[in-house]
Amino acid sequence: MNSDGILIIGGTGFMGSAIARGLQHDPACRQRPIHILARHAEPALPSNIQVHRGSMDNSDLLRSLLPGCSTIIHAASSTTPGVSAKQPTLEASQNILPTLRFIELLNECGPKQLLFFSSGGTFYGNPDSSPVSENTPFSPRSYYGAGKVAIEAFLQVYQVQTGSKVTILRPSNVYGCGQAFRPGFGVIRTMLEHVLRDTTIDIWGDGETIRDFLYIDDLVHACLALIRQGDVSGSYNIGYGVGHSLNEVIRSMETMCGRKLKVNYQPVRQVxxxxIVLNNDKLSRQLNWQPQVSLDQGIALTWQSLQG
Known part of the structure; x- marks a missing residue:
């Protein structure tokens, strides 16, 4: 069996499927077998990508896949800060425990290159300064963010005990073409859906909260650079490095779409x-990566893709 395969867990989600397509076009990676483990099939993926229906709890399937894969991308997540608010056990059962069972399976294998998608938007909480570097202390305000902190800690132990290379990716708010509409997932995609339907969106707070928005292609390029490097370990912020308020996003969207967005401002949520704005100097310095797609450009591209 070819042992140089790449396994993407959660590979039919927005980020996972975009990375899979990116691997197909990358000269250094496209000859490697690509496997996707996901609960749902994705018919739009290239035919030479092998999709395996299942979850991280399917130990028999994983035991058959792991020997053939030297690189593993963990992009699976079943919650958001709002979904698991007031429900820490939901975060534990849907994200933390499945990952721990997966680590137990990895302990049966030799060293791997493992990339884990954490969260730059929830890991640091409300930091004292901005933009935040990877050395900023973690201070999550949601159980979702706390779950990411816990998984990062367990993966650190896994790296120490096995000698595997573990790379933690802390992306900002990722959006772009190919993102399906799911209520509660992705504020830009949700806003565009409401523009399309001419319906009203609820905004928590006064719209002046600041976020760092990253177009999906820039995330893919960063991920591919880390895979090509091979021996990278540590934590990396992946963001545009510039903050925009939700009200700024709305104004940009209305300009790009030529339509008004109906907004209902709701009381702010504690989660x-x-x-939050991410400092991406570490990734830029080590891998010569820079985001290329501005917010206006990204919104325009996403809007165009939704026009059919």
Whole structure:
């Protein structure tokens, strides 16, 4: 069996499927077998990508796949800060425990290159300064963010005990073409859906909360650079490095779409951070990566893709 395969867990989700397509076009990676483990099939993926129906709890399937894969991308997540609010056990049962069972399976294998998608938007809470570097202390305000902190800690132990290379990716708010509409997932995609339907969106707070928005292609390029490097370990912020308020996003969207967005401002939620902008200097310095797609460009591209 070819042992140089790449396994993407959660590979039919927005980020996972975009990375799979990116691997197909990358000269250094496209000859490697690509496997996707996901609960749902994705018919739009290239035919030479092998999709395996299942979850991280399917130990028999994983035991058959892991020997043939030297690189593993963990992009699976079943919650958001709002979904698991007031329900820490939901975070534990849907994200933390499945990952721990997966780590137990990895302990049966030799060293791997493992990339884990954490969260730059919830990991740091409300930091004292901005933009935040990877050395900023973690201070999550949601059980979702706390779950990411816990998984990062367990993966650190896994790296120490096995000698595997573990790379933690802390992306900002990722959006772009190919993102399906799911209520509660992705504020830009949700806003565009309401523009399409001419319906009203609920905004928690006064719209002045600051977020760092990253177009999906820029995330894919960063991920591919880390895979090509091979021996990278540590934590990396992946963001545009510039903050925009939700009201700024709305104004940009109305300009790009030529339509008004109906907004209903609701009381702020305790799980939401007030401002988060990621410093991406570490990734830029080590891998010569820079985001290329501005917010205006990204919204325009996403809007065009939704026009059919």
């Amino acid at each position: 939401d951070v007030a401002r």
